[in-house]
């Protein structure tokens with residue numbers, strides 16, 4: 001590797017990492033957190049079979065999981081302005097990623113909610129607890145525990161998917177790299193470099209995921 | 223004074239499967255009522271309807287001197303009745319994410335708003351009563367079936383119910399573990415606890431129940447004082463059942 005290329009790579013590293021820390025990570029964390037809230041509500045609606053709302057929930061999951069994330073981003077960012085709804089790039093990305101994650105995590109949680117042995121709900125009712133108290137204290141914790149590895153995977157995919165936000169003018173790591181490439185014209189080396197930064201992020205996350213899984217309560221199960 | 227009085231309770235599943243066909247049952251304070259009968263006779267359904275886990279189609283229930291119709295009892299009334307009753311399930315149904323002690327205190331702290339310290343001391347007392355104080359911090363998955371069922375009984379006792387319903391509390395247990403659960407139940411019976419016990423344990427019914435109800439196909443075949451029921455059964459069906467089950 002010649003000295004010029006090495007120099008470019010070293011100089012651009014902080015320039016790529018900075019939007020990684022300032023944009024990619026906040027985008028991921030915010031969208032994932034909001035997505036989880038959406039997922040819990042949606043999964044509970046499906047689980048409790050709330051009339052009407054359950055159809056809305058299923059429709060939401062069906063549409064979101066059946067269309068590309070990139071299309072969803074474009075519809076909201078480039079499409080909605082034509083009906084007068086203009087959203088800034090970053091909040092728009094947070095919103096779309098959250099809605100997208102919400103649908104996937106809702107399916108995950110719905111599955112694990114249904115896997116919690118049903119008798120515990122009846123036992124809770126019999127000791128006088130309300131449906132919501134039982135959900136909050138007994139059923140949801142167990143469902144989350146089972147869903148943890150799957151949710152961890154979804155978080156890791158999301159870190160990588162945030163690169164799609166470049167398409168709606170969010171200056172995250174990938175967009176920043178594209179700009180650097182335009183200046184130095186070293187696509188191979190620079191795109192590999194940004195790939196390595198993504199790899200770094202997801203490696204740290206999977207480490208946390210595994211650590212968390214070990215530390216999480218197993219309720220005495222071996 | 224009757225703690226519970228159910229009149230003409232009816233339940234049909236799927237519009238055609240009549241599971242409860244007009245059953246009457248009155249339980250006085252301190253009564254231990256054993257419900258016997260062949261599989262599929264509607265025993266579990268009866269208990270589940272009485273505690274509203276299943277919705278009965280017809281009939282009335284008298285509890286705490288109030289009479290409710292199964293058809294139009296409100297959620298609030300159901301919640302009130304449930305706070306004064308307890309249910310012990312065939313397969314324990316312990317909260318798997320809670321320790322033995324937490325299983326017992328949950329209904330006190332969360333459902334009844336009892337002070338945490340008070341609840342814990344009460345919970346420990348209940349676990350001690352069923353002989354499991356040393357298993358306080360164990361999760362259900364770390365307990366044997368018999369121990370789990372005893373925790374479930376402690377959980378039922380903790381809420382000071384006026385009546386406890388047991389649905390075949392020992393059927394899911396290995397034979398060598400049924401004894402420890404039955405002896406706890408015997409102790410409760412001796413202390414005057416009001417209970418309805420669906421069981422196949424004739425020995426328990428003979429020794430602890432003061433009243434026995436035999437049901438089949440959703441109907442009461444025979445209902446009598448325990449002594450009378452076993453020594454002098456009226457119906458041929460009852461005789462045959464007692465014979466079949468005791469030679470098993």
Ligand SMILES: Nc1ncnc2c1ncn2[C@@H]1O[C@H](COP(=O)(O)OP(=O)(O)OP(=O)(O)O)[C@@H](O)[C@H]1O
Nearest residue numbers: 235236239241259260261262263264265266267268
């Ligand atoms: N949720 C349900 N939906 C439809 N049918 C049901 C349901 N629960 C019970 N049944 C039917 O009701 C009948 C009585 O069942 P139940 O469980 O009350 O009998 P049981 O006397 O408790 O029997 P066992 O001794 O085997 O426990 C059975 O024919 C069963 O198939």
Ligand SMILES: [Mg+2]
Nearest residue numbers: 265266267390
């Ligand atoms: Mg049964």
